[in-house]
Amino acid sequence: MAVESYPDQIEPENQDAVIWRFIRIAKFRDLMVNGELYFCRSDLFSNDDYEGLPPEEYLCMALKLNPLDLHDRQTLNHHIGSIAQFRESFYISCWHLFRDETYNMWKEYSGDGVAICSRYSLLRSALDSMGDRAFIGLIQYGTRHLRGFNLFRFIMTKRTAYKDEREVRAMLWIMDPHAGINRHFDIDNRAHRRPLTPPPDYVLRGERRKVDLQALITEIVITPWASSATYDEVNDLANRDGCAIPVRPSRLTPYRELLPSKPWVG
Secondary structure: OOOEOOOOOOOOOOOOOEEEEEEOHHHHHHHHHHOEEEEEEHHHOOOOOOOOOOOHHHHHHHHOOOOOOHHHHHHHHHHHHHHHHHHHHEEEEEEEEOOOOOHHHHHHHOOOOEEEEEEHHHHHHHHHOOOOOEEEEEOEEOOOOOOOOOHHHHHOEEOHHHHHHOEEEEEEEOOOOOOOOOOOEOOOOOEOOOOOOOOOOOOOOEEEEEOOHHHHOOEEEEOOOOOHHHHHHHHHHHOOOOOOOOEEEOOOHHHHHHOOOOOOOO
16 A cells, blocks of 8 residues: 655655664564564653644644633643544654764664664655555644644644654554544543543554565664674674675764763663
């Protein structure tokens, strides 16, 4: 199934733009051993509880609500709570539109791991082959571009605090008509901003899809803090089962003694 477009979609001018996915070593092992790309359910992103949710001030403006009015406040809570449940149908793989290496990206998303390097066009081709309703594009930051009430605009928007991530978002839309969207009402019929119960067990926390690793990955870059054992393991994984993927150290490696201490524990 071909990758679909969505409202206000933005893509790189150069479809062969370099993209990186920073991952920890355990996730890298899983990727290379199983040959599966992991898509996390959007409400489970540990670093952003507001993932896929529009800012309150934007909703108040778009829906002409007064947040100080009790009735309007319940209406606002209802809309936010509904969107918080709709986002459970979006499964996401986050990549970085590469410009240069930064300590912050290694610290936040890889630590002891690697960066999987690819190109935008290669990731798009991988999505094309999956058979899902798939989408890809650049995240927009802030609210100036927002208009109307559209789930795709919300799921492809993040707060300006995250703008340095330059996120390329690959996404699967997997709707379950039986999952329910009224789990944000309590026994007194008051609306809340988050569902009060989790979705059914059959709504998975993540989705896995087979990918051709050799076709998708152009090279693997190893964290600046890697040990010799890590180098050996990454090289072994990158060259197993007929793969021959180039591996190299981070360009920050020669300066690692000048960097802050290792950004992970253990």
